Amino acid sequence: xxxxxxxxGKLEHAVLEELWEHGANHAxxxxxxxxxxxxxxxxxxxxxxxxxxxxxxxxxxxEGHAYVYRPALEREAFLAxxxxxxxxxxxxxxxxxxxxxAFVDFAAERDEQGLDRLQALIERKRRANSTGRDSx
Numbered sequence: 001x002x003x004x005x006x007x008x009g010k011l012e013h014a015v016l017e018e019l020w021e022h023g024a025n026h027a028x029x030x031x032x033x034x035x036x037x038x039x040x041x042x043x044x045x046x047x048x049x050x051x052x053x054x055x056x057x058x059x060x061x062x063e064g065h066a067y068v069y070r071p072a073l074e075r076e077a078f079l080a081x082x083x084x085x086x087x088x089x090x091x092x093x094x095x096x097x098x099x100x101x102a103f104v105d106f107a108a109e110r111d112e113q114g115l116d117r118l119q120a121l122i123e124r125k126r127r128a129n130s131t132g133r134d135s136x
Contacts, residue, residue, distance in 0.1 A: 005085060006055070011044070015034065016078070018034045020074075026067060052069075058070065058071060
C-alpha cells in the first residue's frame, strides 16, 4: 500500500478536515469557514490548498475563475495511508503481535465502546473478505 510519505502541517490537516466535513469548496469558501476564525489570509488558504493539490491529497476543477477543491481520498483511505506509513517500517523489525496489540490498546483507551467497535469492524471485514467485497 506504500504511496509515499504524507507529511502535513496543522493548517493542511485542518483544510483537509474542513473539506471532508463540508464537501468541495473554493479558496474563498474555505477561507470563510476556516481562515477567518484562525485569523489567516485568503492567500494563505489558497497556498495551502495548492500544496495539498501538489501532494495529490486534493483534486480540483476549474469553475469560472476559481478552482473548486475536493479531497482526493476519503478520510478512511487517508488514515490507512498514514498508518501504513508508520507501521510498515516497524513491521519488519517488530513482532506482528506488538503492532496489533498497540491497535487494541488504542481502541480500548478511546472510550468504553472502543473494543466493541473494533470487534464489529473486524467482523465486517471478515464478512466482506468472504464475499470478495470490501464494503459494509
